[in-house]
Amino acid sequence: MDVITASILASISMLITALIIYLIYLSVRSSGGSETGLEPYLCGESANDFKDGISVGGDNLFWGSTLATLRRLYEVLRDEVHTGVLNDWLTYMGIWFSIATIALFIATTASGG
Amino acid sequence: MVFDSYYSFIHSYYSFRWLAMNVFELITYLFSVLIYPGLTFLVVLGLLTQWYIRKLVGRMQNRIGPKYVGFMGIAQPFADIIKLMFVKKELSFRHGLRSFLVIFISLGMGALASAMLFTPISPYLIRAPYDVILFIYLMLWTTIALALIGLSLSNPFTIVGSSRFLTQVLFTEPAIVMSVLAAVIVLSKDSEIPFSIYSSLAKYSIGPMSTLVIALSLISYIIATIAKSMLKPFDIPEAETELAGGIFAELSGPALALTIVIHYTELAFLNLIAVLLFLGGPYPLSYGDPLGALIITTKYVILLTAITSIRASTGRIRIEQALTAILKYPLTLSTLSLIIAMLMHIKLIL
Numbered sequence: 001m002d003v004i005t006a007s008i009l010a011s012i013s014m015l016i017t018a019l020i021i022y023l024i025y026l027s028v029r030s031s032g033g034s035e036t037g038l039e040p041y042l043c044g045e046s047a048n049d050f051k052d053g054i055s056v057g058g059d060n061l062f063w064g065s066t067l068a069t070l071r072r073l074y075e076v077l078r079d080e081v082h083t084g085v086l087n088d089w090l091t092y093m094g095i096w097f098s099i100a101t102i103a104l105f106i107a108t109t110a111s112g113g
Numbered sequence: 114m115v116f117d118s119y120y121s122f123i124h125s126y127y128s129f130r131w132l133a134m135n136v137f138e139l140i141t142y143l144f145s146v147l148i149y150p151g152l153t154f155l156v157v158l159g160l161l162t163q164w165y166i167r168k169l170v171g172r173m174q175n176r177i178g179p180k181y182v183g184f185m186g187i188a189q190p191f192a193d194i195i196k197l198m199f200v201k202k203e204l205s206f207r208h209g210l211r212s213f214l215v216i217f218i219s220l221g222m223g224a225l226a227s228a229m230l231f232t233p234i235s236p237y238l239i240r241a242p243y244d245v246i247l248f249i250y251l252m253l254w255t256t257i258a259l260a261l262i263g264l265s266l267s268n269p270f271t272i273v274g275s276s277r278f279l280t281q282v283l284f285t286e287p288a289i290v291m292s293v294l295a296a297v298i299v300l301s302k303d304s305e306i307p308f309s310i311y312s313s314l315a316k317y318s319i320g321p322m323s324t325l326v327i328a329l330s331l332i333s334y335i336i337a338t339i340a341k342s343m344l345k346p347f348d349i350p351e352a353e354t355e356l357a358g359g360i361f362a363e364l365s366g367p368a369l370a371l372t373i374v375i376h377y378t379e380l381a382f383l384n385l386i387a388v389l390l391f392l393g394g395p396y397p398l399s400y401g402d403p404l405g406a407l408i409i410t411t412k413y414v415i416l417l418t419a420i421t422s423i424r425a426s427t428g429r430i431r432i433e434q435a436l437t438a439i440l441k442y443p444l445t446l447s448t449l450s451l452i453i454a455m456l457m458h459i460k461l462i463l
């Protein structure tokens with residue numbers, strides 16, 4: 001079997017299964033009944049008590065990856081690469097394209113191309 | 114005249130045979146997708162996996178664990194799901210996209226059932242050159258589904274849970290993908306179908322360097338599986354005491370049942386793939402052997418016991434500690450194993 005046939009068969013089986021699960025869900029939900037329009041669950045707090053609303057800010061969402069774990073990487077990128085000096089930018093792009101070229105060379109050699 | 118009737122008889126015979134063969138193939142395909150090793154098998158395996166984890170963690174923490182429904186409480190997860198599906202009401206919160214999240218859970222389950230067709234335990238086989246890419250693509254769907262559960266609700270707890278899950282996945286998915294790729298590169302070497310999951314799983318005898326690659330990939334894959342399945346110590350996305358359940362905070366009724374099912378089905382699927390890909394499946398027997406299933410089950414339970422022991426004996430770590438741990442161990446090991454596998458492929462290392 002070729003890759004196209006395999007992709008089509010895999011997609012069809014995925015969609016058939018998904019459709020069956022969704023239909024089961026719809027039939028069960030309509031028979032069980034549901035309550036709609038409830039306020040978000042905030043452990044007993046009222047949404048009106050929050051001055052800025054109950055949405056979560058972008059800084060908080062990415063805190064784990066940007067500030068806590070990859071802080072040093074971002075500092076290097078900000079302070080040493082994006083300094084605003086053209087030569088720094090050229091050096092950065094030169095290094096980046098070199099790495100990409102080496103990766104491409106390894107990939108083409110590995111695939112026998 | 115005689116010739117014409119003979120010809121039409123032969124023609125109708127071959128048409129019937131062609132139709133019968135295609136109908137048989139279609140029935141095998143549907144059976145594989147919906148019954149074994151597809152949807153039904155995966156759901157049952159996932160719920161049995163949940164029972165085993167709950168029971169073992171209970172015993173390790175000096176508790177009884179599931180007890181009342183069935184022998185040693187083995188039917189407890191099934192009873193929980195039936196109760197949530199048919200008895201409990203589903204609560205719908207303002208600004209929530211309920212149908213959206215259920216569609217993605219269904220697609221995630223469908224992707225797992227579809228991915229099982231690539232393994233040799235399936236009666237209907239999908240095998241093609243480079244199908245490992247397709248397999249990895251199908252494996253990623255459950256991650257998307259779980260992340261979208263939190264993002265489709267307007268609750269800050271679920272959104273923070275999803276953002277933590279996505280942050281964790283940013284580091285675990287490359288580890289899982291590189292481990293699988295490294296193993297497939299090494300195992301599908303010299304096979305008729307290159308980079309195919311089937312040819313990788315059906316191979317048993319490998320050299321010492323390949324064994325090193327498989328061992329490194331296995332360690333990386335197991336740690337990444339624990340993190341991807343949000344088991345302790347990597348359960349910060351669903352931290353009950355801090356985020357009231359995180360991703361799962363606002364779910365109830367049938368939607369919660371489907372979420373529990375996809376959560377444990379994914380764990381069962383990842384564990385089963387580890388057994389088939391890294392631990393040789395039914396080795397020293399073959400896939401056709403009736404006792405092979407017993408060996409696969411034994412390996413599955415041993416691996417699950419190792420994962421459960423880690424889950425029971427560790428405490429929750431913070432998100433940045435989790436990310437640092439994933440960067441240090443699974444990501445480094447899987448990168449190393451992939452580099453060795455690629456060097457072996459271009460014959461720089463024998």
